[in-house]
Amino acid sequence: MKFVNRIQELDFLERKYKEPDAQLIIIYGRRRTGKTETVLQFSKPKPSIYFLSTRSNEKDNIDNFYDALFEYFQDETLLRLEKNWENIFQYLSGIKERLVLVIDEFPYLLESNKAVTSIFQRGWDLYLNKTDIMLILLGSSVSLMESEVLSAKSPLYGRRTGQWRITPLEFTHNREFYPNYTQQEQLYTYSCLGGVPAYLLQFDPSKDFWNNVHDKMLSKGEFLFEETDFLLKEELREPKVYSSILKAISQSKTKFSEIMTQTGISKSSLSAYLETLERLDLVVREIPVTETVRSKKGRYFLKDNFFKFWYRYAFPNLRHLESGNSKYVLSKIKSDFNRYMGHSFEGISIEFLTGNLQRVPFEFTDIGRWWHKEQEIDIVALNEDTGKILFCECKWSELKRKDADRILIDLKEKSTAVKWHKHKRSEYFGLIAKKIENKADLREHGYIAFDLQDMFR
Template sequence: MSRQKFIDRRAELEFLERAYSSDRAEFLVIYGRRRIGKTELLLYFARDKPHVYFLVTEKPYRENLRELQRLLAEFLGDELFGKVAFNDIDELLMAFADRIGNERVILIIDEFPLLVEHYRPVSSLLQKAWDLKLSKTRIMLVLCGSSVSAMESEVLVYKSPLYGRRTGQWRLTEIPFFYLGEFLPGYTAEDLVKTWGVVGGIPAYLLQFDPRKGFDENVVEKVLSKGAFLYEEAEFLLREELREPANYFAILQAIAGGRNRFGEIVNATGLDKSLVSKYLTVLQRLGIVEREVPVTATLKAMSKRGLYSIKDNYFTFWFRYVLPNKSYLEAGLGERVWERSAEDFNAYMGYVFERLVRTPEVFFRLTGFPFTKIGRWWYKGEEIDIVALNERERKALFVEVKWKDLSEREARGILKGLERKAELVALEDWKKNYGLVAKRIEGKAELREEGFLVWDLEDFDEL
C-alpha cells in the first residue's frame, strides 16, 4: 500500500476485525476497481492470523483447483491432503472444513470472478459447500474481486446462487485526500491537490509518483511518457471491464470534451439514445462517471436537469491530456505537451479543486458544517459551486471555490455575488451562511473577524 507502511483503511480494517472477532462463520465480499488496494488490505489484515491466501490466475479451472489444494495442504501441514483426488471445489472446501474443525481460519479467494469465468458452476458449488459445511464452522471466507460488474452479478445480486449467504460486504473506494501527504512527504498542499487531480486517491497510482521529484516531472515521466505504467492504464482497465470499449471510449471522450448533457453525448457519439443510456448506467455503476443534479432539485426536476461528468480523476486527466495528444506522446514529446498544456491545466484545476472541496470528508474537516446534503446548484445560467444543507436545522452554507490567489477586494466581491445568487435558491426561512475557498486569500484574518467564512491552502496544510 505504501513504500514503508500501510496507509489509512481504518474503517475497512475495523470492519474486518469485527467480523473476525465474531463467534460464527463469516462470508465476506470485498470488491472495488483495480489498483484500489484490496489485496494489500486483506494481506495486512490477515498477516498475524491463521490464513490461506489464494490468487486465481488465468490458468484453467482444474489447475487453479490444484493450486488451491496445494495451499490448503501446506497450511494443514499435511502432504497427503494435497494428493487426494477432489472432483470439484465444493468437495475440496468441505474436506478442508472437516480438517480445521472449530479453528478460526481466514480463507481469501482473490480475483474470484476469474474462477467463475473459467468454470460457470463455481458459484453453485461454493453455495453447496457453504450451506452443507462451511457455515457450520468458524471459517472466515473472503471473496475478493476487481471486476465490479462480475462481483455484483456473481455474488451480490438476487439471481446469484450465493445471494443471501454473505455476512458482510465492502466496496473499497479511494484513499481520502488528507492521507496523500503520507505517499508524497515533502509535497506542499498545492502539489498534493494537483496530484489528486491527476491520479485521485488510487494507492497504486500514488505509488508511481516519486516524492523526490517535483509534480511536473512526475506527470511527464509517469503519465505522459510512452511505456510508463499510467500511460495506457485507462485503456487497459476499460478493455478488462467492458465488452464494447470503443463505444465507452466515445462516451468518455464526449464528456471529457465538455458534453455533459445526455443529448449532447448522444449527438457527439452518434450512438442510439438507448445504447448511450445503457452505457452511462454501466459507467456510473463502475464509479467512472457520475450524474449530478442541482442539490435542491425535486424528484421531477432530477430526471431532466442531470449533468454527466467523469468521476474518476485519473480517467478525467487521461481523456483530457493523454488521449488527444497520443501522436506527440508516442514521439516522446511528453515534456513539450505538458508545457503547452499549462494554461489549460490551470483551468482544469479549477474544476478539480471545486470537486475536492465538495467531497464530504474534505468539506466537513475544512468547514465544520454538519450537513445532511451537499452538491452543486445551477439554474438559468447562475451557478453556486457548493451548497451544503442541514435539513434538520434548516441551515445552509453556500461556498464558492477558486483555484487562484485572491486579493481581499476580490474575495469580498465574490462573497457579495454569492449572497446575491443564494437568494435565487428556494430556501425560504433558512439560516444562510456564505464561504469562500481559494488557493490563497489576502486579508483572510480581517475577513474572518468580520464574520466571513474563508479558507485557503494554508488551512489545508494545517489539516
Template sequence: MSLFVNRSEELEFLESEYSRDSSSLVVIYGRRRVGKTELVLRFASGKPSVYYLSQKLNLEHQVDDFLEKTTEQLGTYQPKVTKWDAALKFIVQQIEGKPVIIIDEVPYLIEGSSAAMSAFQAAWDLYLKDANVMLILLGSSIGMMENEVLGYRSPLYGRRNGQIKVEPLKFRHVRHFFPQKDAEEIVRIYGCLGGVPAYLNKFDQNLPFIDNVNKNILQRATFFYDEATFLLKEELREPTTYELILEAISRGKNRVSEIADETGIHVHNVPKYLRVLIGLGFLSREWPVTLKKSREIKTGSTYALSDNFMKFWYTYVFPTRSMLEINRGAIISQISSSYDHYLGHVFEEITKQHLIDLNAAGKTPFVFERIGRQWGKVPGKPKNENTYEIDLVAMNEGSKEILFVECKWQTLTGKNSRKVLRDLKDRSKFVQWHIGERKEYFAVVAKKIENKAELKENGAIAFDLEDISTDME
C-alpha cells in the same frame, strides 16, 4: 516499497468479524489498483490463513489450481479431489486455530465456470458455515461482484456477514505518500492520480509534479501509458464505445443528448453505457442539489468524469498520443500552462471532502444533510446569460439552513475576495429553496486568502489550502 495508508474502518470491521465464535463470509470489492488485496493481506498477517489468486479455468481445474497453491503455502500434500466443498474442507482441516481463506479475483472463477458460485454455496452450506472459518471473497469487476456474488439471484445471496466496497483514498490521505511535498504540490498530484494507492506509489517523492508526469505517464513503456485502455478492456466487452463516451465527456459534452451527438451512439442507448461507467467508478451523475423530485433529477442530470486519473488521461494524454513520440515537449508545455485552470474542479471536490469532514466533527454552522453543486436558470435574462452556477451548496431540510460556497484555485486579495463574496450572495438569490424562511451562510474557499480575518468579521466562512492542510494533521 508500497505504502499502506488509512483503511482503519475496514480493518476494524474485519477484526470484529474474525473475533466471532462462528463462521463469517465477507465480500470485498472495488476498482482495480484501489488496494483490496493489500487490505486483506494486512488483516491476515499473523493469522492462520491461505491466499489464492483465481484463474480463468473450468470448475475442475479451478479446484486443482486452488489446492496446488494453498497446499504449497501450508506445506502439506495435495489431495485428489475435484469439488470445491471437499477442497475447502481439506484446507480448513490442515490449519490450526481459526482459518482465514482468501480467494482473490472471484470474477475470474465465474468467467471460467458459470457453476462456480453454486459450488461455493454448496461448500458454505455443507461445511464452512459450521466450521468456525472466515472466508473472504475479493473482486475488481464491480458489476460482476454486485450481480453475481452480492445480487439477489446469486447462489450466495443472504449468506454473507458483510461486504466492503473499497473506495479510493481521499485527498487528506495522499499527503502520507509524499511527506516532503507541500500542500499545493499534493493537490497537483491528487488532480492527476486521485486516491488510488497503486498509482500514488508510482510517483517519485523527489521529482516535481510535471517531471513525474513526463517520466511516469507520457513515456510509452511505463505502467501508466496504457492503464486507461487496460482498465476498460478488463471490464468491458465494447471498450471502444466507452472510450468515445469518456472522451466526449472530457470535452464538456455532459448531457445524454450531447454525448449522443458527439459519439454517434443512438440517444436511447447512451444511458446504459453511462450506468456501466458509473458502476465502475469512472463517471458520476450530477444534478442540482436542491432538486428532490425524480422527474426533475432525470431531466436535470449531467455527467462528469469522477476518476481523477481517467479525467487527466482523457483531457491531456488520449487526444495527443499521436504527438507523444514527435513532440512530447509541446504536450508537457500544454499541461504546465493549463493545469491550474484544470485544477479548479479538483479543488471543488477537495473542498467538498473537507466540508463533509468538518460536518462529521460538528465544526460547521449547522449539520447539513446534503451537499453538492447547484445550477439553474435566471428569470428575465437573455438566453446566453440565463443560467447561474454555485460551486457547492449544503443544506438541512428540517432547520431550513443553507450554506453557499465559492471555491477558487487562486490567491484572493482583499478586493478580490470581497467581490467573490458579493457575487456569491447575488447568485444565491436565484436558488428556489425555502425562500423567505431559510437561514443563510456564505463561505469563500481559495488556494490562499489574504484577508480571511476580515471576511470572518463580516459573517462569512473563509478558509484556504493552508487551513485544510492544518486540519488534516
C-alpha cells in the same frame, strides 16, 4: 509496498473476525485501489491462507488451491483426495481454528465455470457455515462482483455476512506518498492521479510534479500510459464505445443530448452505457443539489481524476505522445492546468467539507453544485430538517481581502435565485481558496473561510 490509511476497512474486518460465527465477506472495487494489500495487512498476524485465482482453466485453479491448503496444513490426507471443490469444502469443515481464507480475483473462477457461485453456495451451506472459518472473496471486476456475487439473483445472496467496496483514498493521504511536496503539489498530484494507491506509487517522490507527469504519464511504455485502455478492456465488452463517451464528456458535452449527438449512440443504448460507467465510478450524474433525483437538469461528469486528466490532455494528443513528442504535450498541459485545477478544486473542497462537519456551522444532509440557466454556485450544502443552507464559492487562487469581499457580494446576489425553502431558511456564506488574506477577520464577520492551510491542518 507502502500501505496508507484503510483504517475503516481494517476495523470492519477485525470486527467481523471477532464475531463468533463463520463469516463470508465480499471485498470488491476497481483495480489498483489496494484491496489485496488491505486484506493481507489484516490477515498477516492471523492463521490465514491466501489463494490467488488465475485466468486459467478450473482444473488448474483447483490444483493450485490444493497446493495452498497443503502448504498451510502439511496434511498428507490432502494428497489422497480427489481434487474438486466438494472435497475442498468437506476438508475445511473439519478445521477447528479461527482461520482466515482469502480467495483473490474470484471473478476468474467465474470465468472458467459459470456455476462456481452455486458450487460455493453449496459448500457454504453444507460445510462451512458451522465452522470458525472467515472466508473472504475479493474481486476487481466490479460489474461481475455486483451481478454474480452481490445481486439478489446470485446463489450466494443471503449467505454473505458482510461486504465492503474499496474506494480510492482521499486527497489528505497524498502527503504520506509525497511528504516533501508542497500542499499545492499534493493537490496537483491528487487532481492528476486521484486516490488510487497503485497510481500514486508510480510517481517518484524525489522528482517534482511536472517531471513525474512527463516521465510516468506521457512517456510511451510506462505503466500509466496504457492504464485507461487496459481498464476499459478488462472491465467492458465494448471499450471503444465507452471511450467515445468519456471523450465526449471530457470535451464538456455534459448533457445527455449532447453526448448522444457527439457519439452517435442511440438514446436507449446510451442510458445503459452511462449507467455502467456510473457503477464503475468513472462517471457521475450530477443534478443541482436542491433538485430531486428525477430532475431533468442532470449533467454527466468524469468522476475519476486519473481518467479526467488523461481524457482532457493525453487522449487528444496520443499521436504526439506515440511519436515521442511528449514535451510539446506537457507544455500544452501547463498552459491550461490552472483552469483544470479550478474545476478539480471544487471537488476537493466538497470532499474537505464532507470530512470536516465539525468545522462548519451545521451538519448538512446534502452537498453539491447548483445551477440554473446561466447562474452557477460552486458548492451548496443544506439540511432538509433544519432549513439551514450554506452557499460557498471555490477559487484556485490567492485572494486579497477586497477580492474576497467582491466574491461574497456576488455570491449573496446569486443565492437569491435558489428557491429552496426560500422564506424559511437560515443562510450561511463561505469561500474556499488557495489562500485568503485576513481569513480570521472574515470568520469574525460570520463567513466560512478555508484555504490550503486549513485543508492540510
